[in-house]
Amino acid sequence: MNYPGGVRKSDKNSLKEIHCQNRGMSLEAEINDSNDYYRSIDKAFIYKKPTPIQITKVDYPSRDKALIKEAFFTIPSTTDYNGLYEGKYIDFEAKETRNKTSFPLHNIHPHQITHLKNIHLHGGISFLIVRFTTLDETYLLPTKDFLEFLESDTRKSIPHSFFQEKAYLIKDTYRPRIDYLKVVDSLLEVYQ
């Protein structure tokens, strides 16, 4: 028998997942978890990129061991996540905010915006995932709508009402935790 959200009663992990859902798990952890799930069912191959750093000192305690002794975080030139779904190139950045009324734009670097735009203009699917943690709402904002806001508005944050109007609310599910590809499905229908 199939339960809503595709969770089978026999699934030994389902109960645990229902209880833990959205309790203190970061957006990043939930996306990584969802990507693991998508891979496990052969649905999509989307990964978080490693954090970009500049290494300035390395020690070699033994011949084939390298230990980084000094490094700095550097500004990413692209987004955090990319991969393949339904033969399409997928690319997105994910951010959380504790703000209730708007999403501050300083969260997104200018070259990340350029990157999202390039992907959008060249046949890829790019977007932002933004979580308003206090409101417990997670939205997928397509790059097209994000750019329209930037071009028509000079404010330094995107109002929550803009998300309500233009973005897609990603519903909580059991598995994957955050089923953003369901929204991508509807984007693919629009674009094709």
Add this chain to the structure above:
Amino acid sequence: MNYPGGVRKSDKNSLKEIHCQNRGMSLEAEINDSNDYYRSIDKAFIYKKPTPIQITKVDYPSRDKALIKEAFFTIPSTTDYNGLYEGKYIDFEAKETRNKTSFPLHNIHPHQITHLKNIHLHGGISFLIVRFTTLDETYLLPTKDFLEFLESDTRKSIPHSFFQEKAYLIKDTYRPRIDYLKVVDSLLEVYQ
């Protein structure tokens, strides 16, 4: 007037590039350089992923500065390069060998092989770029042919003759330094 390889005489960098070409530049540097070039002409958006590391100690010398004091290199779960070209998802790993007769397979991690296979099976374009540095030959080996070798052969290295027979030789050009997308163009023709 157009010179072979599309280099114009008026191009102030061309002479320098001709002289420096393939003189001590690593395959990685040449690919990064080519990807920069592809981006600059709006042709493709392909990036090298940051090196995956596990951070174990971080110092905060000031409020908004973080200094990594200890970290380790970790095994990558995917390949080094991915991105978007002609609406297609592109994914590859690049390796150099000083061997003249074969390419040792221990250069590629098992989960990288799995990843290349997944991309190939789900509508992406994935491949290896292998440079025989001593022979000054650089090949693009499509995942399909790479997998055929792995399935039909138990040797721990791929003979140079296999590359000559199955892979595509990437010709040296002035700009980009290594025009691997030219080979991808012919792959796209085959697959479509």
